[in-house]
Amino acid sequence: MYKLDELPANHFINTLINEDLLSGKVDSKIHTRFPPEPNGYLHIGHAKAIIIDFGTAQEYNGLCNLRMDDTNPSKEDVEYVDAIQEDIHWLGFDWGDRFYYASDYFEQMYAFAVTLIQKGLAYVCQLTAEELKDMRGDLSRPAQSPYRDRPIAENLDLFARMRAGEFESGAMTLRAKIDLASPNFNMRDPAIYRINHATHHRSGDKWCIYPMYDFAHPLEDAIEHITHSLCSLEFEDHRPLYDWVMDNCDVPFKSRQIEFARLNITHTVMSKRKLRRLVEENYVNGWDDPRMPTLAGMRRRGYPAEAIRNFCAAIGVGKANSTVEFAQLESAVREHLNLHAERAMAILDPLKIVITNYPEGQTELMTAENNPAIENGGERQISFSREVYIEKNDFMEEPVKGFRRLIPGGEVRLKYAYVIQCDEIVKDANGEIIELHCSYDPMTRSGNDTSGKKIKGTIQWLDAATATRAEVRLYDHLFSKENPDDTAEGEDFTDFINPDSLFIPETAYVEPALNCAETGTPYQFMRTGYFVKDKDSTKTLPVFNRIVGLKDSWGKKQQQ
């Protein structure tokens, strides 16, 4: 039925799935699932998992379910359920009508647990958490439980009463009877049900006992006929238990668990605990703050979903712990923006230029390309008059070697307009430069330059008469520390937050034609970078996106 050379072969997961297909071990459609716990927002690390889960299904013409793994009511909330769905859709994936909740299987899971008890494979253990800790053994000593040989009938009775709410939270657990001496601690009679009198975000107070991940997850997969359950490396040790549940509960289907390495990125934290702290301790303004590595944050920052997908494809899938450089993500974003983002001019730190030989009151319309990187990228008209703003650092009174922009007595091209020459520097009493007096060369009009001049530098500008004052924000990666995930639990982040991660220039101007209120299109600022409207904020002004800005080899040279 299958031919090896027709099957996907991008990485080891394909190899394993192909084996199952070729051997006939799996004779149904490939079926995967993405099973987030609704206890936080999805981040770029989840994007990798989503792409592996949904992507693998797509590669094999199969299906991928979305399942809320909501088996711990004290950590979960509906707010996250909604956000997770929105983010997956934004990323470009769809689960059709296969949206499930683990909590919908609670009744079935309970029945499986009862069966296990009847088979003598599970027992109610009344050890308290502290007692359990004392009796769990260690590397060389097996664990112990005085309740291990409780009669089946008594276990059945106790488990029913656990469900009925007769006991307090934590009073007892249902444990799988496997092997107290196993070198794999996960097999030392793991708890599979605990008592927790908490209100579940969905099932309310219907249940006061909840299945543990190790028991619930294989059952969820089996119930949904998941052929391949893809998860991260830390669950490798749990696979024997996963298989034990599959083998000892009378499941309708047997799934196979395959583990891959989760994503780490430099200058970024990926742990939900730490992301939550960033939000709750107000280091950022919410889960969707553009500085956050959450999908919601990246969306607001102007990262295209396709760029994130391309990034994940580029980094591959393996089993080695690795940390991808932030630059690799930026590269994927730049690559996409270069082809899709329309260009615009903006001035973040204005310096006024008076073109003394340009007639007062005159205005010309100049033609500017919207996207020179693509054919038929469109054009727009921008006004030009006697007074314009340029970027302050596009002028150097005492130029360093190699500087190609405006210098006293020198010439520079105003992009899409004329070549100007700096004739005079006007300063205030403190010696601060107020404005520059320049003259333009009428023969150098963009599009029909008859001057024959070869000008090295080209800079951006804005007509002072029409430029729109804008609030602009520049973003960079959140942490100055390369591997902030190494930060000790509870440690203060303050010293590690990159002071440049958010910068708001005092006076910034943009082209008036930019309809920032209505467009979600990323714009690219001339030479200085990209910006995108911050769609979800109440402000209608653009966000400047320094981090995926143009590479600046001049700036780099300056630093050296």
Added chain:
RNA sequence: UGGGGUGUAGCCAAGCGGUAAGGCAACGGACUUUGACUCCGUCAUUCGUAGGUUCGAACCCUACCACCCCAGCCA
């Protein structure tokens, strides 16, 4: 100290007994009305280390080393 994993360039990563893909970064150069983009070129005689098997080893065997994960009634 028990168990489970992983080691290929600065960072990812192919490779699965026939003589080290690709991407990111970096560095040269060409082009340029964005110091961007684009284009061309350079970048592992060697695959954690040491032995062994073989005509031939990153791939097989042995030993060692390093790093990651596991003793929640979290997922």
